[in-house]
Amino acid sequence: MKVRPDLMITRGPLWGKTGRVVLVDFKTTSAQDYAHFVATIEQYDYDRQAALYSDLLSAARFIIIGVQKKSPFEVWQFELTLVQGLIKQGAKCIVPGEGKGDFCRSFQATLWEKYHTAAPPQRRQPGALSSKVQKAYKR
Structure with a gap:
């Protein structure tokens, strides 16, 4: 890689x-x-x-x-x-089986399917990180 x-x-x-x-x-x-x-x-x-x-x-x-x-x-x-x-x-997003919901939208369709035989990770929920990031870095 x-x-x-x-x-x-x-x-x-x-x-x-x-x-x-x-x-x-x-x-x-x-x-x-x-x-x-x-x-x-x-x-x-x-x-x-x-x-x-x-x-x-x-x-x-x-x-x-x-x-x-x-x-x-x-x-x-x-x-x-x-x-x-x-x-x-x-x-x-990188480790399969750890994510929940609509996790990591592009990873499965690109790199994971091309280069790995294990099950791809789940896709990301829209908005999943927003509140955590905004709370930590509120200006």
Whole structure:
């Protein structure tokens, strides 16, 4: 499997005291404000990406930097590893039999059916993460 994080930090101030990798992923966004940007975490399965990358690269932190595509070109930071249970929720998308409901909409139809013989994970319930993410990062 190939993963390509935008930025992988292995030393310096962001690295912290964990001695483990920090991953930073840059996203352009059409979101009008920070709250709408945070909502895209569920929409675009960033939690699943964070779970996969963090596991494969032994990362302690996964940070998304969002950059608005249009004026005022604001820049937002969201650290998925600070939201309790978010990475674990994304991992359920990868491990079959752990998810419940309409879970992980695109994974089954693409990678899982092509590369695995085990039963695919269930698909994600729309809105399943929104309240958890918004509660943790309410501005």
